[in-house]
Amino acid sequence: MAITLESLVVIDAIARRGSFAAAAAELGRVPSALTYTVRRLEDELDALLFDRRGRRARLTPAGRELLEQGRALLRAADDLACRVREVASGWEVELRIALDASVSFDRVRPVLGDFYKLGSPTRLRFSSEVLDGGWDALLSARADLAIGVGHDTPAQAFASGQFTSRPLGELAFVYCVAPHHPLARAEQPVPPELLVAHRAVAIANTARGLPPRSAGLLSGQDLLTVATLEQKIAMQVAGLGCGFLPEPFARPHLTAGRLVALQLAQPQTPAVLRYAWRSDTRSKALAWWLHRLEVPRVRRMLLAGPVTAAEAVREPVSKQASEPVSKQASEPPSAGSRPAKTARRAR
Secondary structure, eight states: OOOOOOHHHHHHHHHHHHHHHHHHHTSSHHHHHHHHHHHHHHHHHHHHOOSSSSSSSSSHHHHHHHHHHHHHHHHHHHHHHHHHHHHTOOOOOOEEEEOOOOOOSHHHOOOOOOOHHTTTOEEEEEEEEOOTTHHHHHHHHHHHHEEESSOOOOHHHHTOOOOEEEEEEEEEEEEEEEETSSGGOOEEEEEEEEHHHSEEEEEEEOOOOOOOSSSSOTTTEEEESSSHHHHHHHHHHHSSSSSEHHEEEHHHHHHHHHEEEESSSSOOOEEEEEEEETTTTOHHHHHHHHHHHHHHHHHHHSSOOOOOOOHHTSOOOOOHHHSSSOOOSSSSSOOOOOOOOOOOOOO
């Protein structure tokens, strides 16, 4: 290939210094070596790069275009070299985190702030998942860490023995409808045969490779499927359907009277959520996040629902949770035992 990083460095130096001699002095080379490099490049490109008339070497239009694009390549090469050195030090290039819809991203922001204070070179990429989407992201290598996965480990993940999970906490769900919805006037507790006559609102399962599964739905019930938890809440507030909502997300709407909670003849027990990661992963960024998730206050915070206006003015993470990762936490916790295999139940 005619254009090399070395030749771009030469072109850049000549353009900045204004002469071959000055550029040669900067680069610690003799002027004839730079002249040879430029002439060889001009021959291979069949284009004149410098106008050598006069006391200064001036770029031609072709030379200016080469230098403009070439400087971008030089910056990219420098960035690449830096990232390679950083990765060699134990920091991964990217950490992918699958976040269940029941975990408000507002609650993640304080943790993000602490992570960026480290000056880590690792890029973070978040995805939003529903139902088995977090486990599916781990199994398909779309994520390195999944926060808010169900306690019921999919058979594929359990059989592989490649994943470790820890408890995140319990999350209560409430069955909600708008005050003007017909079910709001029904006698409670509401039996299943009455619920099935009304449209349910559900969020689409984001799992791609695992068997399809739903939660909190009745056979034969009309269904409106939406993409996000925010859309589900909006549809139920509008009276277009009913269904279970995470209590922390429903709470402000219940308090404001936009939704009412129903007592069911078959109530749902709180969901047990976990966070999981690939057991053989050894990287500093993942170790930092796992260390932070070991703090009980952080786990409770992540399941506390959207941040309220009153909370927004307070620092939600304790001093204990803000402390940097200790030297002992430079690697993820040991795998220990496999994730528990339990009977599945609707969340």
